[in-house]
Amino acid sequence: MKMPRQIGWFLLLATMLCGHAVADAETLRYEASYKGPFSAGKKIPIAAIQLASQYIQLAERGRVLQTTLRVTSKPYDFVEEHFPFRVRYRSLYSPDRKHMLALEKYQKTSRVKHEINWVDVGQRQLLRFRQKGKSVGQRLFPASLQQWLGPGETFEFHKYSRHGLEDGLLDWLSMLQVVRTRPLEPGKEYHFPVTDGKHLYHYMVKVRKRHHIEVAGRKHLAWKLRFDAVEEGEPGAAHRPLYVWLADDDRRTPLLFENRHPLGRFLVSLSLVQ
Numbered sequence: 001m002k003m004p005r006q007i008g009w010f011l012l013l014a015t016m017l018c019g020h021a022v023a024d025a026e027t028l029r030y031e032a033s034y035k036g037p038f039s040a041g042k043k044i045p046i047a048a049i050q051l052a053s054q055y056i057q058l059a060e061r062g063r064v065l066q067t068t069l070r071v072t073s074k075p076y077d078f079v080e081e082h083f084p085f086r087v088r089y090r091s092l093y094s095p096d097r098k099h100m101l102a103l104e105k106y107q108k109t110s111r112v113k114h115e116i117n118w119v120d121v122g123q124r125q126l127l128r129f130r131q132k133g134k135s136v137g138q139r140l141f142p143a144s145l146q147q148w149l150g151p152g153e154t155f156e157f158h159k160y161s162r163h164g165l166e167d168g169l170l171d172w173l174s175m176l177q178v179v180r181t182r183p184l185e186p187g188k189e190y191h192f193p194v195t196d197g198k199h200l201y202h203y204m205v206k207v208r209k210r211h212h213i214e215v216a217g218r219k220h221l222a223w224k225l226r227f228d229a230v231e232e233g234e235p236g237a238a239h240r241p242l243y244v245w246l247a248d249d250d251r252r253t254p255l256l257f258e259n260r261h262p263l264g265r266f267l268v269s270l271s272l273v274q
Contacts (some may be wrong), residue, residue, distance in 0.1 A: 015159055025054040028253070029271050032071075036264015046079045047071050049268065058092065059144040061101060065093045085109045090148065091173035097121070098178075100150045103171045103197055104148060116155055117197035118142050119165060126161035126169075128197055133158040145269045163200040163232065164195040176244070179205055180252040184223045186210070200232040213245055216270050220247040 032047035040148040053067045071087035073079040085106040092101040103117045115236050116129045128142055133156030141155045149155065170178065182190060188207040191199060208224040222245040229238040257268040 002122060003148075018133075025052070027052045031271050032266070032267050034264055034266055036261075038264065044078065045076050047073055047085075047161070048075050058101070061094060061144065062096065064101060065095065065174075067091045067093070067177070082183070083109070089173065089224065091171050093170075093174035093177055099167075099169050100163075100171045100174045100195075102142075102145060102148075103173075103195075105197065115146065115158070116141075116148065117161070117171075117195075118145065123164070124165040126163070126165060126195065126197065128158045128161060129153055129155040130158040135159055160268045161195065161198060162209075163195065166200070168193060170194050171196070178255065179225070180246060182250060184210075184225075184246070184248075194229070201229045201238055202232065203227060203229045208243075210248060213256060220245075220255055222246060223248055223252075 019041050028051045029049070030049040031045050032049060033043050034046050035043040036042065037196055048071070050070045051067065053065065055063050056066050059062045067090065069070075069087070069089040071085070073083065073085050075244045083199065086106075088104070088106040090102075090104040092103075093099075094101050101118065101119050105113065105115050105117075107113045114131060118127045118129065118213055119125075126218075131154065135158065136156045139157040141157070160188055172194060175194050178192065179190060184207050186207055186209050192203045192205070192220060194203050195201070204227075206226045209221050210221065212219050213222050214220075225244045227242040227244060230236070231238045240259060240261055245257045247253040247255055253270070255270045259266045
């Protein structure tokens with residue numbers, strides 16, 4: 001059975017926004033939950049999330065921030081029986097260039113999707129690679145990303161993105177990396193071009209307020225932010241507003257994510273920091 005589209009979308013978007021600016025390395029763990037008609041009005045956990053970030057040296061690009069996100073339904077029997085899924089996202093962001101460099105997307109539900117997107121700075125293009133590409137031989141897989149591949153795994157050129165390289169182009173992970181470094185005060189707004197490797201979105205992030213919330217068994221002073229987006233060339237909003245709470249401290253740790261929809265309420269809540 002396939003996961004309902006709205007549940008899948010929220011898990012991907014909310015967890016992709018868990019990225020952050022780190023001094024050296026950090027691991028965060030979250031629990032995603034759902035409350036609505038699919039759970040008979042009860043709040044139920046639906047996914048375990050692990051986020052690991054560290055700086056790495058990338059050939060010809062220098063020191064970059066790599067964020068690895070893993071999402072799984074394995075710990076939860078009901079979801080595992082009806083809508084099992086595994087997700088892995090990895091993002092490379094260059095603080096010096098102030099834009100993304102690469103994004104890996106792996107999703108396993110009723111089928112497997114695996115793609116790596118790479119920014120060609122010189123040609124100002126975004127390249128998409130898959131294990132079975134459509135345009136084999138036109139472009140070679142970047143040698144600096146070979147470390148991302150498993151033993152015996154190969155990727156071939158698939159196609160160019162529908163859009164070019166916008167100035168300051170980000171993915172969902174690196175967008176929050178940037179937001180966490182910006183001054184936060186009520187009413188402040190930031191705008192970003194964001195890609196998922198295929199589509200281009202224009203995001204507006206607005207700081208709503210600073211207040212106390214309870215997460216992981218303790219109270220935190222946090223900033224509440226609202227994320228809205230439109231897809232280039234498409235009318236209306238790309239998704240319903242996503243609310244994100246960042247701790248009001250030096251690390252700006254993402255504490256909580258919330259989305260309300262006719263299908264129910266979705267939450268991603270911090271459970272452990274290491």
